[in-house]
Amino acid sequence: MAELKSLIQERGTIRGRVTAFHKYMKITEAIDSKAMHKVQLNELQFKLERFQNLLTVFDEVQRKIELLSEDTLEQERQLQERETMENNFCSLIVQAQNIIESCIDAQKLNETNRNDGSLNSFESKSKSLNIKLPTINLPSFDGNYLKWLEFRDTFRSMVNENESIPKINKFHYLRSVLEGSAAVVIKSIEFSSENYDVAWDLLCQRYDNTRLLVNNHLRALFSFQPIARESHQSLRYMIDYFTKHLRALGTLKEPTSFWDTLIIFMMTTKLDGATSRKWEEHRNCLTEPPSLESFCEFLRNRADVLETVHFCKTEQPKTDKHVQSKEPKYTKAFVAANSSSKSCVICSKNHFLYECDKFKSKNVDARLSLVNKHKLCSNCFKSGHRPSRCFRKGCRICNAKHNSLLHKQLQENGTVNIDNNIPSPSSSSQGGSANEQVSLSAMMPGQVLLCTAQVRIVDPNSNKTYLVKALLDNGSQASFVTEELQRKINLPISHQNPMKVLGINNAVCAASQVCNIKMQSRVNSFHMMVSCLVIPHITNSLPNVEIDTSTLNLPANIELADPSFFNPSDIHILLGADVFWEIVHGHQIKLGRNKPTLQESRLGWLISGPTGVGSGSGVHNKICNFSRNINESLSRFWEIEELPPLNRQKFSKVDEGT
CATH class of the missing domain: 1.10.1200 (Non-ribosomal Peptide Synthetase Peptidyl Carrier Protein; Chain A)
Known part of the structure; x- marks a missing residue:
C-alpha cells in the first residue's frame, strides 16, 4: 500500500506539470506567429520535448498503479484516469506542434519576401517550363552484402541525419525498406521511438562486418x-x-x-x-x-x-514512306492449321480428292496426270510440297512414296485402297488462307501442365484492372490476346497489313490487328507493356482435365503465379518469347521424377511439366501450344487405326481415299 500511495503522489506531481504546461500554452497562443522571436520558438520546442518525455514517465507510473490495483472497480477508475491524462497530453502536444509549424512557415515567408524580384522571375520561369522534380525513393535492402554499403550511406544521409523526422517515423521508414533476411534482424524489436536506435545499431552489427564485406566483393x-x-x-x-x-x-x-x-x-x-x-x-x-x-x-x-561499327552496319537506308514493300511479313508461332475448306480440284465440290468419284473412275495414269497438272503431292494429294518431303506414310502395298490410288497394280475400278494416307483435317498446305483455325495438339500418355499465370490487365480508360489467365510460351515469337478480352476491356487497336503467323508444316493464320496492353503482376509491383496480336481464339481450357494437387507435394511457402493451375480455365493471353525472358528468372524447384517443376518468375512461381496422372495405357489429348477444332482430326485418326485386314475385298467410303 505504501508503494501505491507513493505512485499516486508521483502521478499528482505529473498532473501539476501538465496544468503548468497548459497555462504556458495559453500565453504562447496569444502571441502572433509572425511576431514570435527565434528565442521564444526555441523555448517552446525545448519545453515540448520535455513534455513528450513526461508522457513516457506518466505511462510507466500509471502502469504500475494499475498493476497494484486489485479491486475491479478500482482498475476501471484507473483506466479512466489514464484516458483523461493521455487526452490532455495529446491535445497539448498537437497544439504546440501547430504553433511551431506556423512560426516556421512565417519565418520562411519572411525570408522569401526579401527577394521578391528574384522570386517572381524564378516563378515565371518555373511556370513556363512546368518543371516537377522526381521523387527520391528510399533504397531497399534484402541482406545482400554487396548492396549494404550503398544502402547504409544512402539511408543514413536521407533519414538518419535528418533531424526534422521523428524517430518513430524513421523506424517506420527502416522497416518499410528492409526485405528478406534483413527484415528478420529487427522483426523481434518492439515498434517504438526509443527502439529505433537499437534497431539501426543491430542492423549495422549484422551487416557492417568488414571481413565479410571484403570477402564478398573479392568473390x-x-x-x-x-x-x-x-x-x-x-x-x-x-x-x-x-x-x-x-x-x-x-x-x-x-x-x-x-x-x-x-x-x-x-x-x-x-x-x-x-x-x-x-x-x-x-x-x-x-x-x-x-x-x-x-x-x-x-x-x-x-x-x-x-x-x-555496330551502328554503321545496322543503319538501314531511308525509303520513301509511300512505297511499301511487297514482301509479306511473317512471325512464327508453332501451330498447325485446320483448314475449313476441302474443295475438290477436279470437280470443285465440297469433298477431298480421294473422295471424288470422277477422280476414282479414271485409270492410274489419268489420276497421276491430274495430280501433276494441279501440282499436288502424289502421296497426300495436297499442294505446297513434294512427295519426298511429305510426312505421310507411303503406299500400303509397296511402301513407296505415293498414294495407294496411284499404285500401278491397282485396276481402274478403284475398289482396293489402304487408308493410311487420308489427309487429316488438321494438316494444311503452306499457302493456307487467312480464316484457317489455329491448332497444335499431340497424342501422348499422361497429363502435362503448361506454364500459366493469373495477371492483371489495366483498362486504359478507367484504370480498372481485370484478372485473366495467361499462357507463357517461349516457342512463340509473338504475344497474342483474344478478341473477347479486347472487346471487354475496350483496348485500343491499330490496324496493319495482314501478318502471316507461321507454324508447324508452315501452317498459316493471318492477323491484322495489334493492341498494347498494360500487364501487372498479381503478387508484386512488377508491370510491363506487351504488344499483342489480336486473334479470335488462343486455346481451349487449360489444363484439359482437373489435376489432383495432393500428389504433387507443393511447398507451402511459395506464391504461385496461378493458384488455380489445377482447374481447367479459359486462356485469354499468350505471352511469347518477346517478353518470356523478362518475366522468368531466379531458381527452379524439382518436385520429383515424373512430376512438374516450379520456376520462379516476376509473376510468382510457375508450375509446368508432367503430373504423373493418367500415365497408364490410355491415351490423352495433350495441348502443346494452341489447340482448336481437332475433334474431326481425332475421329479420323481412330478410323485409320481401325482399318480392316488387307485381304478384305471391299472397303468403306473413307478408306477409298488412298
Missing part, C-alpha cells in the same frame, strides 16, 4: 564470367563491374591503389579473343607497365570503336 571480382563475344556492351559492363567493387573495397580501407597489376591480369583473362589480341598489341608499344586507369581507358576506346 564477386573472381567470379566475373568471361566475355564470349566481342561487343561494346560487354566491355562497358566489365569496366563498371570492376570499378564498382574496387571502389567498395577502397571504402573498406583496402589498398586497392596497389592492385593495378593484379586487376589488369584478372580482367585480361576475362576478355574475348579479339580484344585480348588488341590489348597485347597495344601493350607492346608501352615503355612502362600500364596502370589500371590506362587499361580501362583502352577498353573504353575499344568499346567506342565497336559501337560505331
Whole structure:
C-alpha cells in the first residue's frame, strides 16, 4: 500500500506539470506567429520535448498503479484516469506542434519576401517550363552484402541525419525498406521511438562486418564470367563491374591503389579473343607497365570503336514512306492449321480428292496426270510440297512414296485402297488462307501442365484492372490476346497489313490487328507493356482435365503465379518469347521424377511439366501450344487405326481415299 500511495503522489506531481504546461500554452497562443522571436520558438520546442518525455514517465507510473490495483472497480477508475491524462497530453502536444509549424512557415515567408524580384522571375520561369522534380525513393535492402554499403550511406544521409523526422517515423521508414533476411534482424524489436536506435545499431552489427564485406566483393571480382563475344556492351559492363567493387573495397580501407597489376591480369583473362589480341598489341608499344586507369581507358576506346561499327552496319537506308514493300511479313508461332475448306480440284465440290468419284473412275495414269497438272503431292494429294518431303506414310502395298490410288497394280475400278494416307483435317498446305483455325495438339500418355499465370490487365480508360489467365510460351515469337478480352476491356487497336503467323508444316493464320496492353503482376509491383496480336481464339481450357494437387507435394511457402493451375480455365493471353525472358528468372524447384517443376518468375512461381496422372495405357489429348477444332482430326485418326485386314475385298467410303 505504501508503494501505491507513493505512485499516486508521483502521478499528482505529473498532473501539476501538465496544468503548468497548459497555462504556458495559453500565453504562447496569444502571441502572433509572425511576431514570435527565434528565442521564444526555441523555448517552446525545448519545453515540448520535455513534455513528450513526461508522457513516457506518466505511462510507466500509471502502469504500475494499475498493476497494484486489485479491486475491479478500482482498475476501471484507473483506466479512466489514464484516458483523461493521455487526452490532455495529446491535445497539448498537437497544439504546440501547430504553433511551431506556423512560426516556421512565417519565418520562411519572411525570408522569401526579401527577394521578391528574384522570386517572381524564378516563378515565371518555373511556370513556363512546368518543371516537377522526381521523387527520391528510399533504397531497399534484402541482406545482400554487396548492396549494404550503398544502402547504409544512402539511408543514413536521407533519414538518419535528418533531424526534422521523428524517430518513430524513421523506424517506420527502416522497416518499410528492409526485405528478406534483413527484415528478420529487427522483426523481434518492439515498434517504438526509443527502439529505433537499437534497431539501426543491430542492423549495422549484422551487416557492417568488414571481413565479410571484403570477402564478398573479392568473390564477386573472381567470379566475373568471361566475355564470349566481342561487343561494346560487354566491355562497358566489365569496366563498371570492376570499378564498382574496387571502389567498395577502397571504402573498406583496402589498398586497392596497389592492385593495378593484379586487376589488369584478372580482367585480361576475362576478355574475348579479339580484344585480348588488341590489348597485347597495344601493350607492346608501352615503355612502362600500364596502370589500371590506362587499361580501362583502352577498353573504353575499344568499346567506342565497336559501337560505331555496330551502328554503321545496322543503319538501314531511308525509303520513301509511300512505297511499301511487297514482301509479306511473317512471325512464327508453332501451330498447325485446320483448314475449313476441302474443295475438290477436279470437280470443285465440297469433298477431298480421294473422295471424288470422277477422280476414282479414271485409270492410274489419268489420276497421276491430274495430280501433276494441279501440282499436288502424289502421296497426300495436297499442294505446297513434294512427295519426298511429305510426312505421310507411303503406299500400303509397296511402301513407296505415293498414294495407294496411284499404285500401278491397282485396276481402274478403284475398289482396293489402304487408308493410311487420308489427309487429316488438321494438316494444311503452306499457302493456307487467312480464316484457317489455329491448332497444335499431340497424342501422348499422361497429363502435362503448361506454364500459366493469373495477371492483371489495366483498362486504359478507367484504370480498372481485370484478372485473366495467361499462357507463357517461349516457342512463340509473338504475344497474342483474344478478341473477347479486347472487346471487354475496350483496348485500343491499330490496324496493319495482314501478318502471316507461321507454324508447324508452315501452317498459316493471318492477323491484322495489334493492341498494347498494360500487364501487372498479381503478387508484386512488377508491370510491363506487351504488344499483342489480336486473334479470335488462343486455346481451349487449360489444363484439359482437373489435376489432383495432393500428389504433387507443393511447398507451402511459395506464391504461385496461378493458384488455380489445377482447374481447367479459359486462356485469354499468350505471352511469347518477346517478353518470356523478362518475366522468368531466379531458381527452379524439382518436385520429383515424373512430376512438374516450379520456376520462379516476376509473376510468382510457375508450375509446368508432367503430373504423373493418367500415365497408364490410355491415351490423352495433350495441348502443346494452341489447340482448336481437332475433334474431326481425332475421329479420323481412330478410323485409320481401325482399318480392316488387307485381304478384305471391299472397303468403306473413307478408306477409298488412298
